[in-house]
Amino acid sequence: MTPPSQLNASAVADRLAEIVGDRHVLSRQSELLVYNSDGLPGYRRQPRLAVFPGTRDEAIAVVRLLADEGLPFVPRGAGTGLSGGALADDIIVVGLHRLKEIISLDIDNRRATVESGVVNLRLNKYVAPYGLLYAPDPSSEAACTIGGNVAENAGGPHCLKYGVTLNHVLAMTVVLPSGEVVDLGSKSGEHDGYDLRGAFIGSEGCFGLALEITVKLTPRPQTVRTLLADFMSVDEAARVTSAIIASGIVPAALEFMDGPTIRVVESSIYAAGYPKDAEAILLIELDGLEAGVSADLEVVRQVCVEGGARNVKVARDDAERTKLWQGRKKAFGAMGRLAPHLIVQDAVIPRTRLSDILETIHAISEKYGVVVCNVFHAGDGNLHPNIAYSADDPDESERVHSAMVEIMRACIDAGGSITGEHGVGLDKIGYMEAIFSETSLNAMCALRSVFDPDRRANPGKVVPVHSCREWNAVASARGAASVREPMPLAAEPARPSARSRNLESDLWEDR
Amino acid sequence: MTRTEAVVTTVREGVAGRTPLRIAGRGNWLSAGRPVSAAKTLSLGDDSGVVSYVPGDLTLTVRAGSTLAEIERVTREHDQWLPLDPFGSDDGTIGATIATASAGPLATNFGLPRDLLLGLEFVNGLGEVVRGGGRVVKNVAGFDLSRLLTGSWGTLGVITEVTLRLYARPKVDRSFAVSLEGSEKSTTALLRTVAASQLAPFALELLNGAAARSLGLGDSAALLIRLGGNAPIVEVQLKALSQVARTEEVEQSTWTEFREIDRGAESVIRISTLPTRFLGTAASILADTQPRVVISINPRRGVMRLVTSGGGEQELMTTVDAGIPVSFPTDGQGAGTSVIFEKLPPEVWPVVSPSVVSDPLSRGIKNAYDPHNILNPGILGD
Incomplete structure (x- = not known):
């Protein structure tokens, strides 16, 4: 692998331009600023170059050129990720957002084949007239790409019932970091041999680039009902969540917002009509055949009332339903009102532990004097505690950081995972050793080496380099200088840098 | 010594002596897959039991040797179930079900084993204990070893423990x-x-x-x-x-x-294709008078299963002929139709499906996880 210091950027840029055209290669520092962070603005890394192929063949040619030159690179979709996973530290960004063709739609078999850069919402608008939808719905769906979804194994509010990306991708055409093009999975849905498609999904850009993706489409449900239940205590709402899950009903979505979040949303342009004096609300959606939904609706209403809900309101029409959802989906954007910066976590806990973990989070926030807003996918136990703060205040930054580490520790101790849908990337790499043993991390490294023997694709992400046995062996064989640890890898996670951007933008919907 | 450690010991002995191991659950399905020549059988049939079950979480962690019947019994007490009903009997183990990615009729609504598996523990071919995934219902931490091991037929690791997603029993x-x-x-x-x-x-x-x-x-x-x-x-x-x-x-x-329809079968073939391909053809396939070929079609999943008994190659050809109306050209992963051989007479394997893991990525993975080719050698081909 060519160390970045020896990269003749301008010569490489010229050769990339021969493939994709001058307009689609960026090499000026000012132009590259846009690509120095993803949706998690606390992290910044300046890329050396960025290249944006416009066709599948161009993408393959770009990857082959990089392979020939031994150059590391970072794949990027729309850059809406929340793990720092798309950051390129002085290396090359390969952006796939220009690959945006919907290649084929098979209505009867409910399948679509799309290029990597197709945006979720666009695919959904395209298939809606046929009574179909693409189920994974990250809240960044207006901007994020299917290729990015594949890299992150993206979820969204409705994956509670419908499953995440890995349950909806049937087949992919992938270019490996070597430039070799392979087909993974089967458009029919089943195949024998190893589940290479399954291994690739969620590999965070470390195994190569998905160019074409065949996804399963889901029939639009006959009926959708959305309930808003409000509570005077967080604990009641948490217990009701657990009770709904335990009842066996699988809502299409079950979302939780606490008091601080409600009040921020209600004072923003995204006001959804949530009761401002409530300490928690649950947004519960049921869908399916009309007859079944009506029966479940009554059960859920009863569970809410018995659990202490003050009011349970059912959206009367699509307009009301859309408004209720808007408040939820734009909650992160609304938090821009509180402070210039925001940090968010993505831990998942067992659903019976919601109540006590929320209590713990509250205690931690008091201890460090920070305001934690909780807005999350309660039905899955997928927490998104977030803290609005000013990164320019070193003391506050320090307290926020300590609080976040402590919250993550509590979630891990409860038997949880460090990330449910945002990915490990750079942000959570320091926690990997807290949940996986050395042999497990090494097995992950070994898998990565099969897809990318030279570890050139998204280096330094997901699995700490120092825990990889084979890699270390290779490194010592090549001379230590050829392997760079991309960031300090202490037991604690990487610290967000103080340089961040303001968050109140449309991209800052909650993912 | 924990039960996982016992598996580690056996695998390490296999590595030391270069003695291949036949990995088995309760030994119900040993006639499936390509012939394996192994000096020793590593059976997980006795390695059963619940490791963790909090009904309110609708997740269950069990040892791999637990039978489907045992899981059914444990979950039924809480009015829950694991909607996974692979062909064969409930006497089979969950480890074998996951290892072979075996599904049954309920996959129509609840998905395949890969969709129900949340995490696992396995012992790789070096005798190392590896965990993938976790015990919560949503998890993207690390590369997806759970999917990788599902359907790997024991060739990448001996599955010792699994965590599964449960559902409430329907009213x-x-x-x-x-x-x-x-x-x-x-x-x-x-x-x-x-x-x-x-x-x-x-x-x-x-x-x-x-x-x-x-x-x-x-x-x-x-x-x-x-x-x-x-x-x-x-x-x-x-x-x-x-x-x-x-x-x-x-x-x-x-x-x-x-689900027990394959009992004593000589050949079991599964054809997976686009569901609509069965719409026009299913009636004629079903009407075909093949008294010795048992055919079932799942029109939602686009899967046809062909079962013959007491035949050898001749019977196999008859079976495949019965599937001709939908046997479109196949060229491996990525194609619109997959022909999956679950069980064949030993002499037929090299003719119709010598290997499903001969591509460079699969070979690389096998070499990384089981470099000495100790685990179920040859069951998926070379």
């Missing part, structure tokens, strides 16, 4: 048969109506005469459907179905019998 769970004794044209019309309907069955299978007969459903082809959920949802679906077909309620045990 109502009923099954019905529809006899398809009419003309091919009327059967096709019925299938098209069902395909276009809002029906969301738990399971839906089309059976040829041989299959229907073995389940005591008469001599004609039949449609077998399972409707579950709350009472209104079952009622509304049953009503819709009854408007287009004459339904007869059958015992739930019909499904158990259906």
